[in-house]
Amino acid sequence: MKKLSFLISFLALIGCTQKKFLVVKGELVDSTTSKVYAPDCYIKNLNQEILIREGFLYKNNILKKYITPQAESIVVHNIKKNENYAEAEPYKKLELEKLNNNKIKLFNQKYDILRQSGDTLFLSQNIIIIESPKNID
Secondary structure, eight states: OHHHHHHHHHHHHTTSTTOEEEEEEEEEEOTTSOOOSOGGGEEEETTEEEEEEEEEEEETTEEEEEEEEOSSSEEEEEOOTTOOOTTTGGGSBOOEEEEETTEEEETTEEEEEEEEETTEEEEGGGEEEEESOSSOO
16 A cells, blocks of 8 residues: 555656656666676665666656766766757656556556665666656756
8 A cells, every 4th residue: 555655646746847757777787797887876676786777867857867877987968958869869758657556657668666665666677766866966
């Protein structure tokens, strides 16, 4: 029930004009492999680590920042009105829809909701959605 109420409020907040969402496409990291990227390029999920391959920060459902990992840290690219990042082009407007209690549709693709932790949803295929991220402005 707690998960259901979180999801309802989470998706209801998408319509609010001042909310920020960070959508992360990640890659599961094998714990036996040495890390090539800086520690802030990884997100912990239970006993696993997910490497941030790319991230998209939205405000008012419009893409504002594009995030990529680098050896020293993550790099945050500001998206200006007429600026063009080919990698981010398909993601300029946040398309997020709740299909049921266990599934979300994000950019015309369906994902299973695996778990929720605070303001973070962990979806199938190593997709992570964070509501109101604090350290990326």
